[in-house]
C-alpha cells in the first residue's frame with residue numbers, strides 16, 4: 001500500500017524563553033499508510049498540533065521533509081484531497097448546521113443542498129439542522145465539524161483531538177463515524193491524548209513525547225506482552241512448579257495458588273494439569289496490556305530530553 005503521509009526528520013523549532021531554540025517537533029519520521037486509521041498520541045504539549053500544521057502547510061518546517069498523498073508538504077493541489085478538523089474549531093454561532101455546511105461548501109464551490117442534507121444525516125444532525133450552532137451541544141458541534149470535513153470528499157482527514165472534552169456517548173458517536181470513514185476507504189490521522197478511545201479504532205499508532213517519537217507501529221504488536229493469571233485451589237505447589245513455564249511466577253494466596261504467566265502460553269495445558277490432580281480452577285484472568293500502560297511506560301522510561 002502507498003503511504004498517505006511520510007515524514008523524514010521533520011523538525012520545527014521555536015526560540016526558547018531563555019536563549020537558543022527548542023525543537024518542539026524533533027526529527028520526526030512518520031509513516032501512515034493509505035486506508036488506515038492512524039493514532040498520533042502524546043501528552044499535551046508533545047508537538048501533535050505543530051506536526052499536523054506542518055503537514056497541512058499552515059506552518060513551515062525548520063528542517064526535514066514531508067509528503068502528503070505523495071506530494072511535498074505545502075503543495076496546494078493536495079488541499080482538494082484532504083481535510084482538517086482543528087482542535088478547537090471556531091464556528092459562527094448564529095449559523096444553523098445547514099447554513100454552516102452551505103458556507104463551507106461555497107468555499108469549495110459546492111452548492112448542492114441534497115449533499116449538505118445527506119452529510120447532516122450521516123452525522124445524525126438532520127433533525128437539528130435548523131438549530132443554530134449556539135444551541136448545539138459540544139458533541140453536536142463536533143459532529144457538524146465532521147460533516148464539514150467531508151464536504152470535499154477527502155481521501156485523507158486530519159482530526160486534531162476529535163473527542164476532546166466529550167462525554168462517553170458523544171465519544172462513541174464520533175468513534176463510529178471515524179470507523180465509517182475508514183470503511184469508505186479514507187485515511188484518518190487522529191491526534192489524541194485520550195488513549196482509551198483511540199485504542200479501540202486505530203490500526204497503527206505513533207507515540208510522541210517532547211517532539212520525539214518514542215514508539216510507532218501496529219497496535220497489536222505494541223500491546224504484546226500481556227499476562228494471564230490462573231488461580232486454583234486443592235493442588236500442590238510442586239505441580240505448577242514442575243510445569244516449568246518460562247517467565248512465570250507462582251504465588252501462594254490464602255485461598256490457593258496463583259500462577260501468572262505470559263499470554264502466549266496456552267492456559268488449557270495448565271488447567272488440564274490442575275484438574276488431573278483433582279484441583280479446582282477458581283479463575284483465569286487475562287491481564288491485557290493497555291495502550292495506557294504503554295503510554296506511561298514510553299513517556300516515563302523513554303522520555304527523551306527533559
Ligand SMILES: Nc1ncnc2c1ncn2[C@@H]1O[C@H](COP(=O)(O)OP(=O)(O)O)[C@@H](O)[C@H]1O
Nearest residue numbers: 014015024042043044045046047048049050051
Ligand atoms: N508559535 C509557537 N511559538 C513557540 N512555541 C510554540 C508555538 N506553537 C507551539 N509551541 C510549543 O510547542 C510545543 C508543542 O505544542 P503543540 O504542537 O500544540 O502540542 P500538542 O498539540 O501535542 O499539545 C508546546 O510546548 C508549545 O508551547
Ligand SMILES: [Mg+2]
Nearest residue numbers: 048049050087
Ligand atoms: Mg494540540
